[in-house]
Amino acid sequence: MATIRRLDSRSAEFRAELSRLLAFETAQDPQVDAAVLNILADVKARSDAAVIDYTQRFDRSSAQTMAELELPHATLKAAYDGLPEAEKQALSAAAERVKRYHEHQKQPSWHYTEDDGTLLGQQVTPLDRVGIYVPGGKAAYPSSVLMNAMPAQVAGVGEIIMVSPARDGGEQQLVLAAAYLAGVHRVFNIGGAQAVAALAYGTETIPQVDKIVGPGNAYVAAAKRHVFGVVGIDMVAGPSEILVICDGETDPDWIAMDLFSQAEHDEIAQSILLSPDVAFLERVQASIAKLLPTMPRHDIIEASLGNRGALIQVADLDEACEIANWIAPEHLELSVADPQAWVGKIRHAGAIFMGRYTSESLGDYCAGPNHVLPTSRTARFASPLGVYDFQKRSSLIMVSRNGAQTLGRIASTLAHGEGLQAHARSAEYRLDQP
Structure with a gap:
């Protein structure tokens, strides 16, 4: 009962x-933390060789090379083509709905010009390369593939790399079919902290990414926490x-x-x-x-x-x-x-x-909306995963000669107030001489 x-x-x-x-106790298990730090350091030092060793040890893989762990794009398409018709239709419908929703999130670049000719604005550009972590274990998560990769595709990310421990049979096919529909470029059958390390630091085979997204177990969460700053991450999710x-x-x-x-x-x-x-x-x-x-x-x-x-x-x-x-x-x-x-x-x-x-x-x-959501009361300040997580914003500043006269005097006064004379003089050099 x-x-x-x-x-x-x-x-x-x-x-x-x-x-x-x-x-909810969010403190990291010291043993997990220690193991993850060792794996991160080892992959950073030994690159592909370390990834292969850990994949053999933890995932019982017989692969001897990284080439054996990478799945060709044709395998993704074959997985989709081979699905039972009902699964193919359901997965395709879900992918289309997720894509359509996230297309509404795309942010354009913008600018405006002031009366003196000074231009100010914001340039929005996609990330060059992202890593998508898809959990393995006892269950398959094709929906996780769609929710993590599709907004990256819509944002215009140049390369999407998916890592996921190998599975057998139909479950693997659904995940690979989702990767095909979501526009994933490369897929590696690796998981755990070693996969996060490979994405964060890069190896001879796996290029370094700019951001890692997707859920995982305690080891994956700890690894994401430790590589943040080297790369971006989406979040460290709770239950x-x-x-x-x-x-x-x-x-x-x-x-x-x-x-x-x-x-x-x-x-x-x-x-x-x-x-x-x-x-x-x-x-x-x-x-x-x-x-x-x-x-x-x-x-x-x-x-x-x-x-x-x-x-x-x-x-x-x-x-x-x-x-x-x-x-x-x-x-x-x-x-x-x-x-x-x-x-x-x-x-x-x-x-x-x-x-x-x-x-x-x-x-x-x-x-259609993303199912990667803030947990553990973080919705007070955090938002669902979306296209905006795969774009970055650069400020645009083009000051006219007239604008430099006004802004230069403001900057000079404030810089002298902060005791930063080089800042002040840099602005003053551009002032017209009386």
Whole structure:
């Protein structure tokens, strides 16, 4: 029988209880950290040879050369062509929707000219090369390929390199087919910290990238954390989260399954429901008990709900929105009669799913917006992955002779005030002599 916390916002201990529920230990495991630092240093020193050694050791690969670990583009196309028709159509539809959504995010360059002829503006250019990490292990994530690579393609990134531990059979084919649709240029069957190191530092075979994106295990997360600064990264993501605000009118089975959809990721995922209707909370709890035994991953779901899940009674939907802003969830469902009346009250959320028919799972796969989202309350200051993460902005400044007279005097005064005489004189040299 699944146990899930019941909290009440009227309780004097509510905020403390909620804080304990949201708490997640982000400190890096010292053993993981030490192992990752050794791998990073080794790959930096021995390049391809180290990557091959670690791939043999950790992924049980028999490859002796990097050429054996790189998949030709023809293999990606063959994977797509060989998919069952239903999978091919679903993957293609998802790819097209993700691409169309992200095309709206493209940022143009711009400039304006002042009265004295001075031009100021911003030039937007894509990154030259990015690395996409796609997890391996027990599951395949073609959706992760689309969500990470497609915005890079739309942004105009010159080269997209994907790394992912090798899999067998149909799962591998789906991932490779997604890479084909998303415009990935090169694919290597390598994973772990060694793959992150290869992308960050470059090897004889794998060129250094400008940014690394994509989720991974604790070793991958630690490696990304350590190479940040050498290259850019998207984020270091925590456990998956869903927060549902419901007015009590949605089918309780639907809400229970929405909570399951994140709980099934792992035992430390978080699923929370806020509702002012206590009878509805009871019905959802009954649905959880009824539906859980039918789920293939019921042990994981049960552990997740017991560890970090909660059904919370609130005073009204206004208070639910206030609590949601404090939680700043990765995924927020507004399962209410008029979601547009409430969405303006939400300030902090990675993605907002509006209305009773908008399950979070649609966002994971095919709605269009990116499913790479800020977790662990970072939605207070962070945003979903998008085209803007694969573009950079350069300021444009072209000062006219007349403009230099005005700006030069301002700069000179401020530079002398800071005690930086060379700055001042650099501006003063361009002033017309009286």
